[in-house]
Amino acid sequence: MQPAQDRRTFLRLGGMAALTLGAGLPTSTTAAPAEWNALGRGLDGKLIRPGDASYDAARRLFNPAFDATRPAGVAYCASPSDVVECVNFARKMKVPLAVRSGGHSYGGWSTGSGLVVDVSRMNTVRQASGRATVGAGAKLVDVYDKLAARGVSIPAGTCPTVGVSGLTLGGGIGVVSRKYGLTCDVMESVQMVTADGRLLTCDADHNPDLYWASRGGGGGNLGVAVSFGFRTHPTRDVTVFFLHWPWAKAAKAVRAWQAWAPAAPDEMWSTLHLSSEGGMDVQIGGLYLGGRAGCERLLDRLTSGIGPVSRTFVKQTSYSHAMMIMGGCSTLSVSQCHQPGSLPGQTRDGRLSRDNFKGKSHMAYRPLSEAGARALVAQIARPGSHTVLLDALGGAVGRVRPEATAFPHRAALYSVQYYAHHVGAAAWTRNAHAAMRPHFGDHAYVNYVDPELSGWRTAYYGANADRLARIKAAYDPGRLFRLPQGF
Known part of the structure; x- marks a missing residue:
């Protein structure tokens, strides 16, 4: 059995897929063509404007839902000085500013009507003495690949084309977070x-x-990140797994998984998918930082509480290949595990497609009751093409104090993502989220940004919101960086 299609179908965007950097709200644009031309001449990178041959490709995000947005310019910055030039231009000319790393913003906030600052060209990955220096525009698949060549990695997500910048700045829930922490940690x-x-x-x-x-x-x-320094961890062979049950076991699987996953050894990360895509399905997948025998012993504890599986895939493999499996690229090369094209961040032999979707989130601070589990299963059973993804937390994530970083959800047991495609996607995500609010409360993950979310400051940031607002006022008093949900 090949697991790649399962993972790619259910995590086309990545279950921990991340918010990229945001866009400004529309304001008056006073820059004349001559001033735009001067900006382009002053960049080491390239400014693409309407009418240029590559404009239509350059303006697109990962989600085609935002294809109607037509920025006045897209600057592919080649250096921090290019970013400085763009920021100064936007401030002086009162041009709306959007910043883009991977273009995966759930709200479409990595584009806008003015200047899009794209950092994809700034994608260098270097490693020495237990530390990695990573350009803000590096795509996750390339970060994993280049670090794996040195026998190390960082904790991060699964979506191969997400930019490391947005992933990190929003927290960075990932497949080894229970052992090594969030990306931001x-x-x-x-x-x-x-x-x-x-x-x-x-x-x-x-x-x-x-x-x-x-x-x-x-x-x-707060600004435009151009480079990160990360502490790395050594890699070793790991075990990946995908277990399936018939739909009749869905509620039982929810109750058993949520009792098992957040309390498992740190080396075990798992995700539960309840899906109506291509038929009703219950899947628990994940990654174990160890051998197959140890993984199967832990899985036996889980399956004993659910019942016999209908399909099983358990495989010990290299760390780098495991990341390709979890990203839906198990049969592809690293180069193919990109979107196709000739722009920065793309490859000419890329095989990955864009995805039109809607998404919302919760952070689960307490287990679902039996009634809550039934309510969740009932939402999946409604007509449409949709998935709920539960990603285990606990472990190292929970051993950091909530106020130690801006990410507040250290006590959460798992994240919840409502993810839907095609006709009715917006209505389903809205209704499912509302139906589960009495069970999960009002906690949400900023990397699954939700433009419709009320009370977003507390939902995303908890008690850290006030400190974030003070820092915003100190570093951007004129609010050059304006998000619809921004301080």
Whole structure:
């Protein structure tokens, strides 16, 4: 059995897929053509404008739902100085500013009517002495591949084409987070261009408040990240698994999984998918940092509480190939595991397609009751093409204090993503989210940003919201970086 299609179908965007950097709200645009031309000449990278041959490709995000947006310019920045130039231009000319790393923003906030600052060309990945330096535009598949060549990695998600910047700035839930923490937990420094055009190094000793805010405060709020320093961990062979049950076992699987997954050894990460895509299905997949025998012993504890599986895939493999499996690229090369094209971040032999979807989220701080599990299963059983994805937390994630970083959800047992395609997707996600609110409460993950979410400050940031607002006021008092859900 090949697991790739299952994972790619259910996590086309990535279950921990991440929010990329955000876009500004529309304001008056005063820049004349001559000023745009001057901006283009001043960049080491390339400015693409309406009418240019590559404009239609350059303006698109991962989600075709936002294809109607037509920015006045897309700047593929080749260096931090290019980003400084763009930020100063936007501030001086009062041009709306959007910042893009991977283009996966659930709200479409990595585009806008003005200038899109795309950092995809800034994608260098270097590693030495237990530390990786990663350009903000690096795609996750390339980060995994280049670090694996040095026998190391960082904890991160599954979606191969997500940009490392948005993933990190919003927290970074991933497939080894229970062992090594969130992506933002291993971020030791970030270089950022702020609204006044300064390039700042932020770490525990330099601009520590901005460093704190960049560890889970969400992309697009405070500036343009151009480079990150990460603490790495050594890699080894791991075991991946995908178990399926008939739909009649769905509620039982929810109750058994949520009791097992957050309390499993740190080496075990898992995700539960309840899906109506291609037929009703219950799948529990995941990754174990160890051999097959140890993995199967832990899985036996889970399956004993659910019943016999209908399909099973358990395979020990290299760390790098495991990341390809979890990203839906098990039969592809690293080059093929990109979107096709000739623009930065794309490859000419890329095989990955865009995806039109709607999504919402919860963070589960307590287990679902039996009634709650039945309610969740009932939502999946409604007509349409949709999935609910539950990703285990606990472990190292929960051993960090909620106020230690801007990411507040340290006590959450798992994240919940409502993800739908095609006709009726918006209505289904809205109704499913509302139906489960009495069971999960009002906690949400900023990397699954939800433009319809009321009370978003508390939902995303909890008690950390007030400190984030103060830092925003200090570094961007004129609110150059304007998100619909931004401080």
